[in-house]
Amino acid sequence: MEKSLNIKQMSYFIAVAEELHFGRAAERLNVAQPPLSRQIKQIEEELGALLFNRGRNAVTLTQAGERLYVRLQKILADLDDTKLEIRRLGQGAEGRLRIGFVGSSTYGLLPTIIKSFRANFPQVNLSLLPMNNAQLHRALIRREIDIAFARPALNDLEFTTRHLGKEDVVAAVPDTLETALNGVISGEEVAAQNAILYPEYPRPSFADFIIDNFERQGIQLTKRVFTMDLQTALSLVAIGEGVCIVPASVSSTRRIGIKFMKIGLELEQTALSLNHRLDERGVQVNKFVTIAQQVARKTI
Amino acid sequence: MEKSLNIKQMSYFIAVAEELHFGRAAERLNVAQPPLSRQIKQIEEELGALLFNRGRNAVTLTQAGERLYVRLQKILADLDDTKLEIRRLGQGAEGRLRIGFVGSSTYGLLPTIIKSFRANFPQVNLSLLPMNNAQLHRALIRREIDIAFARPALNDLEFTTRHLGKEDVVAAVPDTLETALNGVISGEEVAAQNAILYPEYPRPSFADFIIDNFERQGIQLTKRVFTMDLQTALSLVAIGEGVCIVPASVSSTRRIGIKFMKIGLELEQTALSLNHRLDERGVQVNKFVTIAQQVARKTI
DNA sequence: TAAAAATACTCCATAGGTATTTTAT
């Protein structure tokens, strides 16, 4: 097998080129002089070029040697640079993280998680990309994002999913709406209004979760209005078009024309899920997941 | 001893990064799979970074791996470039050659030598630097030139000298000057005129050579005028200031007011010398010397 | 459970060390 100029030979050469003396170079390299001479000779043979003029009182670089010195210096510097960069990437202290998330997550855990991650890994470049579940799924499959905050969880063999705590659902209702019990809306009272739901697809969507949830408590939401996302749904509520069932954390928003009410039913809680590719083992994702779980545990 | 990322490991890594499959990469590298896995693992340990996500049906690059791939590609390309460049320099097919020469050499061998060298090594960058012997000496000591054409030879323990053939000396005389024998000037007739000599220093100079040369034939050149170089000396001859003894090859010039005459004495011939550093073993110089000697041999 | 990567263990190639010779000035 052909054997090519290797790193050890390069540093041997650099040492001789700088010391211009085989003995001293060997000392500096902590090797004996003969192996050094041999390695230099091997380089000269492989490259077919005399690199040093060997004299009694002086070793000097030939033209070829001088060029090689200049070029190897740069190459070895590049290599050191590279090693440093990879080490930092390996620690997770640097790098990139592309995070997709559903709109409703912006009211709850997500901001806290992001804040905590930024505090711990300020050098990691975060992309935050709002999407619906369908887009999250596609983006994760195509490796366009690294992390997806979805509701409900993305269902794919290629993904791992973690639930970051559950929360109640509440009703966002027009602030003009009066209910029998103060601050609480009953299942029947919800069903009497248009149910503003989002998004319709992909199945199972958050809309499906809400419909099934009510159905299990014996309430049919028959008057359905579908929208694309939470923001649109809330706008419709604000102009009195109907009632929208949202995660409790959304009620931290103040919005003109809307009030939030507890629902008089034993509804299932909704879970925010953190999804990423099963085959992703990089530190950046790992560290992010760890921090996300810590934050979730503390917040519950 | 600490062992660092080496070339072999780099090419192993590149192969896996491109194949995204350890088995296929091993095949491509003509090694078995286990050593490949081991080397990759070693890189990961040394850099403290996971480079590949290993999955059942897929190996993918982590962020660190992707960066490493990009950077190593460039480094290995640079290295290949470098090897090519050094090989060419080693063949003598490329490079640089800085040649110093005394003015009188421009009439004789030098142009032919340069032409021949250029024909054989068109890619070698030649610098041609006219100098007197003192400057040639200094420049060679300081490694500012690689080759010196001097007359007489440079005398230094650090240099090797080759004589490129000898030639007679002739007299450059004002064209108004009449001599006893047609076309020949006797020793006495030379001594009767001012002897225009160049240069005075460093000793032994060409001027010394001429004075000693005549002295050995019993002619004292007592009326001496020293100039810096051949061109100045010839100018003085042209205005009738005296006679200048020059190498025969100089007579190939036509110059108004000057005629060249044989000298009626058994004078020693003058030799053009090619000098270079003893410790210079580079191919460029070697090839040049070889060609110079070939040309000199043919021309004699 | 099956494909692929990781480990265990052996062997050999090659880099390094010591003693000595050759080279160059």
Place this chain on the structure above:
DNA sequence: ATAAAATACCTATGGAGTATTTTTA
């Protein structure tokens, strides 16, 4: 004549191969 590099020869580290186990989806 002598300092320094090159060669001879031996030793040992570590990379490669074969057989096998572990992992992961």
